[in-house]
Amino acid sequence: MRHPLRTAAGVVAMGLLCFSCGKPAGRVEITETRDVTASPAKQEAQRTFTWTAPEGWTQAPATAMRIVNFTIGADGQTECYVTVLKGTGGGVEMNINRWRAQMGMESEPLNAGAVENLPKIPMLGKQVPLAEVAGTYKGMSGEPKSGYMLMGTICELGSESVFVKMIGPESAVRAEREKFIAFCGSLK
Amino acid sequence: MFRILALFFRFLASTGLAVVLLLLLMLLTFLGTFQQVQQGLYAVQNEYFHSLFLVHWIGGVFPLPLPGAYLLLVLAFINVACGGIGRARKGWRQGGILIAHTGILLLLAGGFVTFKYAVRGDLTLYEGDQADRFESNDQWEIVLAGPKGGLVIPDKEFRHLQGNRSRAFFAQSLPFDLTVTGYAGNTTAIPVTSGHPAEGKIVDGQYLKTLPPGREAEENVPGAYVAITDKATQKTAEHILTGLAGVPLVIKAGSEDWTITLNRRSWPLPFTVRLDKFTRELYPGTNIPKVFMSDVTKIEASSQQAVRISMNEPLRDKGYTLYQASWGPSNAGPNDRLFSTFAVVRNPAEWMPLYACSVIGIGLFVHFSLKLFEYLRKQDKARV
Numbered sequence: 324m325r326h327p328l329r330t331a332a333g334v335v336a337m338g339l340l341c342f343s344c345g346k347p348a349g350r351v352e353i354t355e356t357r358d359v360t361a362s363p364a365k366q367e368a369q370r371t372f373t374w375t376a377p378e379g380w381t382q383a384p385a386t387a388m389r390i391v392n393f394t395i396g397a398d399g400q401t402e403c404y405v406t407v408l409k410g411t412g413g414g415v416e417m418n419i420n421r422w423r424a425q426m427g428m429e430s431e432p433l434n435a436g437a438v439e440n441l442p443k444i445p446m447l448g449k450q451v452p453l454a455e456v457a458g459t460y461k462g463m464s465g466e467p468k469s470g471y472m473l474m475g476t477i478c479e480l481g482s483e484s485v486f487v488k489m490i491g492p493e494s495a496v497r498a499e500r501e502k503f504i505a506f507c508g509s510l511k
Numbered sequence: 512m513f514r515i516l517a518l519f520f521r522f523l524a525s526t527g528l529a530v531v532l533l534l535l536l537m538l539l540t541f542l543g544t545f546q547q548v549q550q551g552l553y554a555v556q557n558e559y560f561h562s563l564f565l566v567h568w569i570g571g572v573f574p575l576p577l578p579g580a581y582l583l584l585v586l587a588f589i590n591v592a593c594g595g596i597g598r599a600r601k602g603w604r605q606g607g608i609l610i611a612h613t614g615i616l617l618l619l620a621g622g623f624v625t626f627k628y629a630v631r632g633d634l635t636l637y638e639g640d641q642a643d644r645f646e647s648n649d650q651w652e653i654v655l656a657g658p659k660g661g662l663v664i665p666d667k668e669f670r671h672l673q674g675n676r677s678r679a680f681f682a683q684s685l686p687f688d689l690t691v692t693g694y695a696g697n698t699t700a701i702p703v704t705s706g707h708p709a710e711g712k713i714v715d716g717q718y719l720k721t722l723p724p725g726r727e728a729e730e731n732v733p734g735a736y737v738a739i740t741d742k743a744t745q746k747t748a749e750h751i752l753t754g755l756a757g758v759p760l761v762i763k764a765g766s767e768d769w770t771i772t773l774n775r776r777s778w779p780l781p782f783t784v785r786l787d788k789f790t791r792e793l794y795p796g797t798n799i800p801k802v803f804m805s806d807v808t809k810i811e812a813s814s815q816q817a818v819r820i821s822m823n824e825p826l827r828d829k830g831y832t833l834y835q836a837s838w839g840p841s842n843a844g845p846n847d848r849l850f851s852t853f854a855v856v857r858n859p860a861e862w863m864p865l866y867a868c869s870v871i872g873i874g875l876f877v878h879f880s881l882k883l884f885e886y887l888r889k890q891d892k893a894r895v
Contacts, residue, residue, distance in 0.1 A: 351668060353682040359654065359661035361759075361770040389700070390758075408755040409774070410635065410646075413729040414839065421730055435799060449840075449847070479840035481637055481850055 372405070372485075375509035377502035395499055401491025403503065405510070408484050415477050418486070419454045422473050426458035444476060446507040447485060451478045453504070457493050472496040474503055485510070524594035532587050539580050542567050551726025553649065561626070581626070588619040604885075607878025614870030621863025629858040630778055633836065637850045641785035641810070645855040649728035650776035651754060655685065657769045665776060669694055669735065679740075686764035689771070690738040691752075695721040698734035700751050712736060714749045733773065741765075780855070781829045783810040787817075789851040791838060803838050805851040820853065832856045 372390055376382055380403065383392035395401040413421075419441075420432040433441075441452035453476050460471035472493040478485045487510070489496055489503050522528060543559035546567070550558075558565050562579030569575055595612035599605060634645040653664040662682050669691045672678055677692035693712065700717045703709045711718040714736060725731045734753040740746070741764055750760055752773050759770035784807050791803040804821035809828065820826050826833040836854040840847065 350679045350681055350688075353655075353662045353664055353680050353685070355663040355665065357654065357661040357663050359656045360658060361656040361661075361761075361768055407758075408732070410755065413727070414837075417727060417730060421725065436797065439797075481840070481848070 372407070373511045374405075374506060377499075377506050380502070380506075395489075395491065396495055401489065401495045401499065403487070403489040403499075403506070406486040406488070408486070409482065410484065415452060415479065418477055419452070419475075422454055422475055422488070423456050426456040426460055426471070426473050427467075428456060428458055444504050444507055446476060446487070447478045447480065447510055449478055451476045451507075455500075460490060474500065476507055520593060521598075523589050524598045525590075526594065528586070528590050529594065532583050532590060535578060536580060536583050536587075539577065539583070542577075550724075553728040554724050554726065584619060584622065588616065588623070591615050591619070604881060607874050607876070607881055609874070610877060611871050611874030614867050614872075614874055617870055618864060618867035621860040621867055624860035624863065625858055629856065629860070631854070631856050632776075632778065633852055634780075634784065634833065634855050635850050635852045636784065636786035636807075637848055638786050638789055641783050641808075643780050643783040644777045645780060645853075646775040646777045648775070649731070651733055652774055652776045653689070653691070653752070654772050654774055655689070655769055656759075656772075657684065658767055660684070664689075664691075666733075670696065670733075672735065686742055686767055686769075687762065688740045688742065690740065692736050692738070693719060694733065694735040695719065696733050697722040697724050697731040698753060699732070700734060700753050714751050717751060719751055719753070735773070737771070739764075778857075780831060781811075784808075784826075784833070784853075785810060786851055789838060789849045791849070800838070803835065803851075805835055805853070830857055830859070830861075832858075832861070 374391065376393065380393040380395050383394060389404040389406050391405050393403045395403060416433065416435055416438045419438055420429075423429065423432060438452055441454060443450040444453045445451075453474070455472065455474050457472045459467045459469045460473065461467040470493050471490065473488065473490050474496055475486065475488040477487075487503075487507050489499065491499075539559050543555050546559065547555040558579075559567075560580040563582045565577055565579050567575045567577055591612055595608075595615070599609060599612070601609070630647075632645040632647040634642060636642060651666040651670070653669065655662045655664075662685060664680055668680070669678060672691050672694045674693065677690050679688050679690040681688045698719050698721055701720050703713055703716055703718060709718045710720060719734045719736065732754040734751060736749060737752045737760075738747050738749050739762055743765055752760055752771060754773045754775075756772065759772045762769045762771060786805055786807050788806040789803070790806070792801045793799060794801050802822065804819055807818050807820060807826070809816045809818055809826065818826050820833055820835045822835055825835070832855070834854040834856070835851070837852045839850055839852070
């Protein structure tokens with residue numbers, strides 16, 4: 324290779340020529356159609372859940388992804404919420420390892436056998452695994468919070484999956500363990 | 512002008528360019544292999560191998576800008592076409608080499624067709640259920656369903672609308688305009704409470720929090736802010752739209768009810784698949800699957816066919832391939848209904864690697880055969 328620098332510069336120049344421009348803004352007409360309809364009856368038939376709120380849990384309004392939110396304790400540092408996602412939501416093992424990663428345990432994922440050996444609690448007619456992970460929580464806000472605990476469970480119902488998750492200071496979460504299990508059991 | 516073009520062609524056809532491209536591809540493969548341990552396969556595939564350019568951080572501190580594998584392979588195609596065939600000596604003695612280079616071009620072309628036009632997704636069925644559509648793991652779509660039909664916006668039209676970038680979508684049959692902004696590939700909607708002060712625009716008492724990309728494509732759940740502008744009243748209402756939400760966004764426009772959902776992108780199959788029976792065998796004393804297979808019926812307008820899909824024995828028909836990928840629920844009890852998940856692939860260039868390698872093999876066989884004959888002929892001459 325007589326001129327390696329010239330060759331390398333040529334590669335970069337070719338790349339810049341190939342680089343695509345940004346997509347235009349403005350109004351775009353939707354052209355793709357699909358044979359689906361919205362019907363109020365179909366919306367009413369969609370699954371709704373009921374539960375018994377444990378004593379001391381304050382219910383907050385449902386949001387786009389959470390069918391119910393609770394804050395626990397006067398300081399509002401501990402929360403519990405239920406999320407319903409279509410399909411498997413990625414599966415039990417993947418989500419438990421995602422929670423472990425949120426608690427700083429990404430280097431110690433659980434395999435299928437270890438997930439199977441987690442304690443089971445009753446929920447929505449099934450025995451579902453209960454994940455209890457203590458560590459440094461780096462989920463939602465920018466600041467990592469040490470001394471936190473995540474307690475969570477997942478129930479796959481086929482067309483949808485139900486996630487129940489409680490996060491807060493470790494001592495507070497441990498104190499609410501039995502109420503968490505009772506809440507999961509009350510979901511219908 | 513002609514001289515510039517000639518210089519440009521000589522550069523594109525040069526052996527030096529070929530060496531640089533191969534070294535860079537080797538470097539990308541090396542760096543990407545280590546990086547996927549931290550970032551996951553999906554993120555590294557997009558960043559290192561599906562991109563034009565990337566920045567690799569050495570030790571997390573020093574930036575190293577590099578061309579992506581997509582760019583390198585496009586240049587490699589041009590280099591082989593110009594140098595391996597365009598500038599190469601032509602003659603029967605070079606026939607084998609020319610055939611082999613043609614095979615390499617076919618291989619690279621097949622890779623490009625696969626990258627641009629292949630469609631991959633999953634199809635999950637419970638026993639007794641049937642479906643004629645499959646869903647992507649990493650592509651999304653906004654589906655607007657009205658009283659007489661639906662409209663679909665694929666994510667290539669809105670996934671770049673991050674931060675303050677926005678775009679308005681309209682249709683003749685749609686009684687409102689939909690403006691999408693603030694899209695993020697992995698999000699969650701968080702209610703504004705004392706424990707979680709808002710970190711973004713607040714809509715309906717919640718905000719959209721951007722999360723780091725998941726290691727696997729399936730972990731990512733996107734979200735965006737949408738503004739609905741009624742065409743009749745010109746009133747605008749804002750909402751948060753998140754993927755896989757259990758309840759759709761319901762919009763009333765005049766006398767029409769519309770639902771808006773952000774779903775995984777789906778495509779139709781040319782046939783319907785019904786899962787008749789899913790069979791799994793577990794290793795004794797464990798819940799770890801040893802083998803699992805699905806007995807399905809492929810239903811078309813005029814016929815039905817029973818097919819068994821198992822590991823290494825996919826269903827192939829009309830350009831689609833259905834592989835046995837997984838099953839569940841993972842917390843299934845002994846009498847629970849099971850579902851089977853098939854990986855579905857439609858790849859127009861599915862057989863290109865086989866054809867390309869065959870052409871390369873023929874080319875090398877021809878070349879080495881000619882070399883052998885020439886050597887033997889020289890040996891005979893020397894003896895004489």
